[in-house]
Amino acid sequence: MIKYSLICENDHEFEAWFQNSEAYDKLAKLNQLECTVCGTNAVTKAIMAPNIGTKGNKKQDVTPATQAKAKQAMFTAVAAQVRDYVEKNFDDVGKDFPEEARKIHYGESEERGIYGEATPVDAKELIDEGIDVVPLPADEKDKESVN
Ligand SMILES: [Zn+2]
Numbered sequence: 001m002i003k004y005s006l007i008c009e010n011d012h013e014f015e016a017w018f019q020n021s022e023a024y025d026k027l028a029k030l031n032q033l034e035c036t037v038c039g040t041n042a043v044t045k046a047i048m049a050p051n052i053g054t055k056g057n058k059k060q061d062v063t064p065a066t067q068a069k070a071k072q073a074m075f076t077a078v079a080a081q082v083r084d085y086v087e088k089n090f091d092d093v094g095k096d097f098p099e100e101a102r103k104i105h106y107g108e109s110e111e112r113g114i115y116g117e118a119t120p121v122d123a124k125e126l127i128d129e130g131i132d133v134v135p136l137p138a139d140e141k142d143k144e145s146v147n
Helices: 023-031 056-061 062-091 097-105 121-129 140-145
Strands: 001-008 011-020 043-045 091-094 112-116
Touching: 001 023, 011 023, 011 140, 023 043, 097 112, 097 121
Parallel strands: 091 112
Antiparallel strands: 001 011, 001 043
8 A cells, every 4th residue: 555645736635545656547547536625536646845835735734843944044054155255355353343343434444344243232332323234143163263
């Protein structure tokens, strides 16, 4: 016996047992498969993966936890790219970041992209002054190399 997840033309998903895959193929060819919900014979094997991005009632297969995980993975990947770009193209001003950000903002320093360290208080003050600061995701290996 073999169990298949089936889906009808109206997006009803259900499971059915077959003797073997040939039995399924035979029934499918003869249009003998029937949706257990609406009775249509327009039934095909449901595609099991991936669930993300599919439409209709298949959404119920994606749990919030799965979505959160996918989002987190995506965020981590993007964050790593952003961090990489910033480190390659921006000036590292270290602990002078709040000071330097202000100088650039008020035209006392050459306008350029910088990055460095700022406490949450520093960051809030900068934002209050209308200076754009974006927190970069922490990188574990950086924490170890910085004393
Ligand atoms: Zn149906």
